[in-house]
Every structure is written in structure tokens, then in C-alpha cells.
Amino acid sequence: MAKEKTSVFDVTLFKRLLKFIKPYKTVFIGSLFLVVGLAIFGALRPYILQQAIDVKIKEKIYDGFLLYMAVMVGLLILEVIFQLLFIYYANWLGQSVVKDIRVKLFDHMLAFKMKYYNDSSVGVLITRAVTDMERIADIFGQGLFMIFSDILKMLVVGAIMLVMNVKLSLIVFTTLPIIIFATKIFQKYMKKAFEDVRTEVSNLNSFVQERVTGMKILQLFTRENTEYKKFKAINERHKKGWLKTVWYNSIFFPIAELLSSLTLGAVVWFGGLSAVTSGIATEGQLFAFVMMIPMMFRPLNQIANKFNTLQMGMVAADRVFKVLDTTSQIDDSGHKEKAQFRGDIAFKDVRFSYVKNEEVLKGISFEAKTGETIAIVGATGAGKSTIINLLNRFYDIDSGEIAIDNQNIKDFTLTSLRSQIAVVLQDVFLFADTIMSNITLNDTSISREQVINASKEIGIHDFISSLPNGYDYNVKERGVMLSSGQRQLISFLRAYVTNPSILVLDEATSSVDSYSEQLIQDATDKITTGRTSIIIAHRLATIQKADKIIVMDAGKIVEQGTHNELLKKEDGYYRNLYEVQFLKADVA
Incomplete structure (x- = not known):
């Protein structure tokens, strides 16, 4: 040197x-x-x-x-x-x-x-x-x-x-x-x-x-x-x-x-x-x-x-x-392309660490069947968002297997895999452009008519129309012209118009006002219908209808079941979370 x-x-x-x-x-x-x-x-x-x-x-x-x-x-x-x-x-x-x-x-x-x-x-x-x-x-x-x-x-x-x-x-x-x-x-x-x-x-x-x-x-x-x-x-x-x-x-x-x-x-x-x-x-x-x-x-x-x-x-x-010369790319040697996934998801003894020898996920296994809504809950740092990163192959696992429709996700091309998985994040990023461009991300295959129809279906057309210039309203850098709830609604529409096979909602309702939360809840019900969905949430009230709730702690799955099944467990992890949250709500 x-x-x-x-x-x-x-x-x-x-x-x-x-x-x-x-x-x-x-x-x-x-x-x-x-x-x-x-x-x-x-x-x-x-x-x-x-x-x-x-x-x-x-x-x-x-x-x-x-x-x-x-x-x-x-x-x-x-x-x-x-x-x-x-x-x-x-x-x-x-x-x-x-x-x-x-x-x-x-x-x-x-x-x-x-x-x-x-x-x-x-x-x-x-x-x-x-x-x-x-x-x-x-x-x-x-x-x-x-x-x-x-x-x-x-x-x-x-x-x-x-x-x-x-x-x-x-x-x-x-x-x-x-x-x-x-x-x-x-x-x-x-x-x-x-x-x-x-x-x-x-x-x-x-x-x-x-x-x-x-x-x-x-x-x-x-x-x-x-x-x-x-x-x-x-x-x-x-x-x-x-x-x-x-x-x-x-x-x-x-x-x-x-x-x-x-x-x-x-x-x-x-x-x-x-x-x-x-x-x-x-x-x-x-x-x-x-x-x-x-x-x-x-x-x-x-x-x-x-x-x-x-x-x-x-x-x-x-x-x-x-x-x-930096080699920091995900291996994209997969050759299979699929126009539409059925939506079956399986994590099989998956282990992963961001830093070597410091495991974040410690051999987790679960399944989501086609059309099911799976909720993942747990304390901060439990590994919930890591699951989403691995499903989209933003990172590769250390061991185990992640499969969609009984096929290892590494066998699919990255484009084919990610185009069928729509993600709504807690921290919504909007570009300094119009609402229309932020929804379509300049995808010419998505027409203006499709966007408007989709916004009507999930109940946010009136909100967008009320803005100056409507769908052509420029939200400025990082969407500063909109509230956090409004940005979240835009991200829901952005995910919905792609017609994904799998939908992921990562803390999508954790920091919005009550009015926006109701719109988001209605939008959630609409866009999760008929497709496999994974919802990560702190607010347990938003996931009570989930087909399965996975409870995580320190990188492990400690409980699985429906809302009612998990509440029946004496001293259960989920039950304790639920009681703490609703006790706080009653006190407030």
C-alpha cells in the first residue's frame, strides 16, 4: 500500500x-x-x-x-x-x-x-x-x-x-x-x-x-x-x-x-x-x-x-x-422465472447473522399457505424484520432453506422473486416527484387508469384528489409535503398496483394518526385479500384476524397459533404482550 x-x-x-x-x-x-x-x-x-x-x-x-x-x-x-x-x-x-x-x-x-x-x-x-x-x-x-x-x-x-x-x-x-x-x-x-x-x-x-x-x-x-x-x-x-x-x-x-x-x-x-x-x-x-x-x-x-x-x-x-471492484452483490445465478407465485412460503431451520458468529435468527421454521395472513410479533431486536430481508434476498441465509411454492428462492432470478413480493415499510421513502411517479416508480406497464382504479378500491382516491394537482402533486424530497400517515397510504397503493403474489407489511401502522390508521386498516383488509400476507406489527389489535401469529424472542420462535389460541396459554409470551398493551390503553 x-x-x-x-x-x-x-x-x-x-x-x-x-x-x-x-x-x-x-x-x-x-x-x-x-x-x-x-x-x-x-x-x-x-x-x-x-x-x-x-x-x-x-x-x-x-x-x-x-x-x-x-x-x-x-x-x-x-x-x-x-x-x-x-x-x-x-x-x-x-x-x-x-x-x-x-x-x-x-x-x-x-x-x-x-x-x-x-x-x-x-x-x-x-x-x-x-x-x-x-x-x-x-x-x-x-x-x-x-x-x-x-x-x-x-x-x-x-x-x-x-x-x-x-x-x-x-x-x-x-x-x-x-x-x-x-x-x-x-x-x-x-x-x-x-x-x-x-x-x-x-x-x-x-x-x-x-x-x-x-x-x-x-x-x-x-x-x-x-x-x-x-x-x-x-x-x-x-x-x-x-x-x-x-x-x-x-x-x-x-x-x-x-x-x-x-x-x-x-x-x-x-x-x-x-x-x-x-x-x-x-x-x-x-x-x-x-x-x-x-x-x-x-x-x-x-x-x-x-x-x-x-x-x-x-x-x-x-x-x-x-x-x-467491490463484490457485495447477492448471487443471482438462479435461472427460474415465474410469472405468478401461488404464495406458499416455508422457512426451514433458517439461521442468519449480520455479523459473523452473532446469530440473529437461530433456526426458525414456519409455513404460510397460499392466501393466508401470517403475523409476526415480538420485542425490538427479536428478528422480525430480518425475516423480510431474507425473503426478498437482501441478504442470504447462513444455513437452512427458504422456499416459495416448494422451490428454494435461490433458484429464482432476483427480478422474478422480488417482482412478486410487495413490501410496505414503516419508514416510507418517497422521491422528489409526483404522487403518480412515486406510485408507479416510472413503470410504463402501469397505466394512470390502473392507479386511479386501485386507489378507489383501497379507499384513498378522495385523499389524493384533495391535494393540489391530485396525482400530479409533487411531494418534494422524501415526501415532506405529506404527513406520515399520507406517505404510508401512498406506499400501500404503490404495493397494491403491482398486483403481488406475496404482500409484506413491516410495522406499517406503528406511527400514524387515528384517521390514517383507519384508512390503512381498510386498505390492509383490501390488499391482503386473496394473497399470502406477512404482517409485522407492534400493535396487536391490527393482527387479531391473522390466520397464524408467530411470536419471536431473541431470534427464535417461541409461540405459534391464532389470536384466541395464544391468549389461552397461561403465562404465554403473546398473552403477556397483549395484556400489557391493552392495560396501557385502558389506563390512557
Whole structure:
């Protein structure tokens, strides 16, 4: 790891990045052609000037002088055209490559296990998918081609210098090793500095994203001052990271500029003196060298600057590829697809742990027949919601078997399995979009008419129609324009319109007002009719009609039976829960 951080350039990573250029090979080759043209046109202008001075002006031959000037103007025009095309297509290539990487990254992230998102920072993932991608685009738009262009221009200018005057060239080349050495050292330290900067950017994004999302909690508990101080500290580290890069730049570029100026002065002094006395250099060569020295030294400065951009892009690419290389997907090797499940569910001695050797489910077994409503109750942490996560294969079990219609769920494709299981969660997530889009999730197979008919069937059409713009009402981010009960009703409708074979209600009525609870209860009765349903609930009053109630404690099933059967058990777990809840209700 240490070797990777101190290396100036990661060739393996760069080769991997270049693979994304294959679909745009023509544009890539065209951009290289433009780079070659820019180097040649730029280097030829001093040579043409030298010829014009030595051949025409010095000899006072004015016939044909305008031709030299016309050639210089032509080269300048070609250089401008090539520069315009180069800037456009180099950036076009960068954005096209980034588009493909971003699509691949997002597609990869869509298949991650829920555990990956539980363990990862949302802010960091946003940085990878957005900010880091722009840095990768800069590799092509401002890094790779620019560096190649600068190096090529230096080589062409250096060759012309040698052909034109070897002695003046030696003066120029004497200082080049010093600048090259300084550039190498500069690049090494800048790479480490940029890694630190990217880390602090991720930390800053993560902190701001979480605090903005949880602003209500911060204000409720008056933590504004505390979080402000934390933000100042993180922001200070971010500033220091950037200032480190500024410090390196402030050291390198003045040194490079000083060496360039000293070299130019030496050439002018030596060349001018020799032109007067010994004739080692002509006036035209002197003028040409005055033009070419900046062409030789400025690219070195630019290479260092562009290498900064390239390294920032490489650091970003390394972070993005680490996400792409993450193997946190559920195994989707199942090949069976079923248009409709009957709805028979069986858990057979299922064991599962989120953390190794810390079992959450300890060998549970139960069955749900087609059309039955199964309720699962128990204290917080008993493992109720884990059952739902396993049924949908958000996680895979450690041992045992989960079967639907007598078929192991691993034999089905994930799409086939999850498309037949609709889940209504306690914490409803709505996107910043219309109610219609939040219900259909932009599934074109679900028509507006189907949504309206479904909402009428479960009794919430009037509620939606009462909103401004009805089904086209924008609920804003996370559905903040609706109450918790209203959001829950939308989630019920979202589940109902998919016509699932299996319905899961996970604490769906735990935090809603009495009016919404009645609507939800009516909706529950409607959507559970004729399909296998699993209801997880704290409020035992909502599950008394269930065909079977499963009571869990510490990852085990301690009781099973109907409501009446479980109430008959002396000192039964369910009976105690029931009596405690209704005693509280009577006291209230």
C-alpha cells in the first residue's frame, strides 16, 4: 500500500482507464493527430521567422518576404483551428468516457447488498458518482492529451534548436535536467497531497449530506452550535489539504520561471555577443531562440500543472474503481422465472447473522399457505424484520432453506422473486416527484387508469384528489409535503398496483394518526385479500384476524397459533404482550 501511495503514476490503473476509450477510438486517434499538428505548427513558426530574417531582411532581399509572412500567418491560423478542434473533442471524449463509467458504476451499485449501504457513507458514494467522475473527465480534457502535446512540442522545438544552432541549444539544455528533476519531485508530493484532498472532500460531502438530512433532529435537540464546531474542524482540514497543494505550486512554479528567465538571458547575452563578434549565431537564430525558449520551458510548467490534473483524475479513478471492484452483490445465478407465485412460503431451520458468529435468527421454521395472513410479533431486536430481508434476498441465509411454492428462492432470478413480493415499510421513502411517479416508480406497464382504479378500491382516491394537482402533486424530497400517515397510504397503493403474489407489511401502522390508521386498516383488509400476507406489527389489535401469529424472542420462535389460541396459554409470551398493551390503553 505504501508503494502505491508514493508512486508517481499508476500504469496499471491508467491502462484500465484506457479500456473505456475503445468505443471512441476514432475520436481518440483524431485528437492525437490534432496534438501532433499543434506541436508541429507551433515549432515551425520560429523557424520560418529565422529564415525570413537571415535570408531576406539581413540580405535586404525583400522579394518573397511577404511569402514568409503569409506562411507564418497560415501556420498561426492552422494552429488556432487545430486548438479549437482539440479542446472540443478532447473534452467530448472525457465526458463520453465518464458517462460510460458513471452508468457502469450506478448499475453496479444497484446490485449491492443492503449491508454495503448500511456500512457505507452516502456522502462518500455521492462523491464517487459525481465529483470524482468530473476529475476523471479532466484526465482527457486537460491532462492526458495536454501532457502529450507539451512533450511532443518540446521534442520538436528541441530538434529544431539543434538543427538551427548547437551551441545555443546546449545553453538551453543545460538547465533542462534541473527543471525535470524539480518536476519529478513536485509530482511525487502533489500526488500524496491530492489523495489527502480527495479524502477530505469525501469527509466534507458526507458530513454536510448527513447534517442536511438530519437537520430537524439537530434543531430539535439544539445541537446547532456543536455541529457548527464540527463542520469548522472538517472544513479546516479540507482547507489545509488544498493549501498543501498551493504551497507546492508556489515553490515549483517560481523556480521554473526563474530558470526559464535565466536561460533566456544567457542565450540573448551569448547569442547577441557572438552575433556581433564571432558570428556563432545569426540575428535570425537569436530571434528564433527567443521565441522557442518559452516554447521549451512553458510546456514543462504546463506538464507539471497538467500532471496535477492527471493525478487528481487518477486518484479519483482509483477510488471509483475500488467501488466497481467491490463484490457485495447477492448471487443471482438462479435461472427460474415465474410469472405468478401461488404464495406458499416455508422457512426451514433458517439461521442468519449480520455479523459473523452473532446469530440473529437461530433456526426458525414456519409455513404460510397460499392466501393466508401470517403475523409476526415480538420485542425490538427479536428478528422480525430480518425475516423480510431474507425473503426478498437482501441478504442470504447462513444455513437452512427458504422456499416459495416448494422451490428454494435461490433458484429464482432476483427480478422474478422480488417482482412478486410487495413490501410496505414503516419508514416510507418517497422521491422528489409526483404522487403518480412515486406510485408507479416510472413503470410504463402501469397505466394512470390502473392507479386511479386501485386507489378507489383501497379507499384513498378522495385523499389524493384533495391535494393540489391530485396525482400530479409533487411531494418534494422524501415526501415532506405529506404527513406520515399520507406517505404510508401512498406506499400501500404503490404495493397494491403491482398486483403481488406475496404482500409484506413491516410495522406499517406503528406511527400514524387515528384517521390514517383507519384508512390503512381498510386498505390492509383490501390488499391482503386473496394473497399470502406477512404482517409485522407492534400493535396487536391490527393482527387479531391473522390466520397464524408467530411470536419471536431473541431470534427464535417461541409461540405459534391464532389470536384466541395464544391468549389461552397461561403465562404465554403473546398473552403477556397483549395484556400489557391493552392495560396501557385502558389506563390512557
